[in-house]
Amino acid sequence: MRRTLVFAMSLGLALSAGAAFAQQFDKIAAVVNDEVISVYDLNSRLSFVTAGTKARKQPETLRRLAPQILRQLIDETLQLQEAKRLGVRVTDADLEQAFVGIERQNKLKKGMLDSYLAAQGIDKMALIAKIEPEIAWVKVVGRRIRPQVQVSAEDVDEAMTRIEAAAGAPELFLYEIFLRVDTPENEKEVRQIASRIVQQLKAGAGFSALARNFSQSASARRGGDLGWVRQGELESELAEPAAKLKTGQFFGPIRTLSGYHILLLRDRRIAKGLEAPNATLELQQLFFPIALGAQTDKTDAEMVRANSFAARAENCDGMEKLGAELGTEMSGSLGTVELADLPAPLKLAVETLEPGRPSKPVRTETGIIVLMVCSRTDGGAGGTERERLEKMLTAQRVDAAARRYMRDLRRAAFIDIRL
Structure with missing residues (x-):
């Protein structure tokens, strides 16, 4: 696995400076098929995701976060391996486009990203190590899954009927952090990580930053943004506590069939039916x-x-x-x-x-x-509600298929966790 040139961080299990620093390259955190994830890779990502938070100086917090981060690194390695198998490459132009998007998301002027990263104590190579697998996976999904997904006119008609029928019902503008539970054996570990994330939120950490770094749902790329959601669209375990939230409050972790959820309420409104063009x-x-x-x-x-x-x-x-x-x-x-x-x-x-x-x-x-x-x-007419709904339904189906694709890659892989 490609090495990222960021500074090491204490993990409890990590080693100190000097000769010990070099040993982090040799100590194996996990093996994914024929590739190694080193303790250095793990520490580098921990340093990246905790930048600007108190957790960066809390070894116990880092130790508890490590298993979740390691699972993310394993998934990213699988994604890069699949991209390589399919001949998919991440180009310099792809990275530059991603940097522009990050500047826009953070309201930075063009060319300010490097100085912003430096102010946050983040090496740019650590950022590249995070976004390169994301770009590669988007390309893989676009090549293998998107052409197979079809949304018919009848599908759009049904969606429009549901929206009109929901006019006058309450809607919630929600953000989410979702942690998947793969097996009964990692139930306790995932629950502890979810609880640790809640502690970070209570200490003032940004919800969107934690969602981007830890959430395992499609909304993670948007900082956990789910948009406007009707209560009836939520899983039953989430609907009642979500309805009781006040604006700006969060709750969780809540266990559902698939894993643990943390939800944040940004706003609430009464649904108006079909929206006007953008x-x-x-x-x-x-x-x-x-x-x-x-x-x-x-x-x-x-x-x-x-x-x-x-x-x-x-x-x-x-x-x-x-x-x-x-x-x-x-x-x-x-x-x-x-x-x-x-x-x-x-x-x-x-x-x-x-x-x-x-x-x-x-x-x-x-x-x-x-x-x-x-x-x-x-x-104008180019941004019609039908077009918006067709894009939304397509994205939902592509995301669902991509999750199944990722699950199949995990099942077929040789994964040996050494920590």
């Missing part, structure tokens, strides 16, 4: 950087500052001047964006916001954001 927005932004895990009093003070700036914004020209006064690189015009492309918290902040009015401050994983809509254009 809107295009011209946005201005004020950005107040503050690291994850920052002390509560510091976060509160920055939130007060954000509210103070927002109160002075009377229009988009004024918002732009305030951005220049604030002096942070990510403040200023965001240009024209599709409402549907915004991260969920920002989408919620602006989807009903009148042009020329500042949004409420929104806490993100990198800081606090205040947005202003300068103009809004409703989507």
Whole structure:
């Protein structure tokens, strides 16, 4: 398995600096078919996923997280092996496109990713080691599964009928972290990891960051974003506790047939039936950087500052001047964006916001954001509800088939865990 050039981290079982550092390359964490995952690989990924959190300096927490991270590395090795078997390659252009997407997700200006990673104490090679298997797997799924998935006009009609019938019913905007239980033998281990993730959430860790790093559902790529969900669409074990959540609260871990779930409620609403076409927005932004895990009093003070700036914004020209006064690189015009492309918290902040009015401050994983809509254009006929539903149904079926594909790869593989 390719080595990632990031610094080692204590794992309890890991070794200290000097000669011991080199021994991490020799100590085997797992063997997957004919490839080795070393303790160094494991420690590198632990360092990456705990960047910016208190867990990075807590050996006991790292020890408990290690089994879950090792399972992820095993899955990624299987994905890369399957990609190699099929002749699928991840190119430099693929990686560059992924970097641009990460900059966009984190509201970074173009070319700022390297400095952002450095500020978080993350080696770029560790990021590449994380996203390369994801890109390879997307290509594999696109080649092997996507051509076989068909959604008929009748399927779309049925979905539209269900949506119309649900008009007036409550909907929840949910995020999830899902941990799969493969065998009875790893039940206790997975439950402990899920409980440890809940502890990290209670300590202030970002839900989306934990979802991207630990969740094993398709929503992990979106930071756990499930979008709007009707209670009847949830598994029975999840529906009742989800209905009792207040906005911003999470619950779990809850055991279902497939594994453990942790859910976060971002918002709730009454379903309106079929949605209007997507809107295009011209946005201005004020950005107040503050690291994850920052002390509560510091976060509160920055939130007060954000509210103070927002109160002075009377229009988009004024918002732009305030951005220049604030002096942070990510403040200023965001240009024209599709409402549907915004991260969920920002989408919620602006989807009903009148042009020329500042949004409420929104806490993100990198800081606090205040947005202003300068103009809004409703989507045209090209973004019809039928097209949106067809894409959604296709994605759901592709995700389900990809999970079965991954399960078959695990069953067929020789996997020897040495730790």
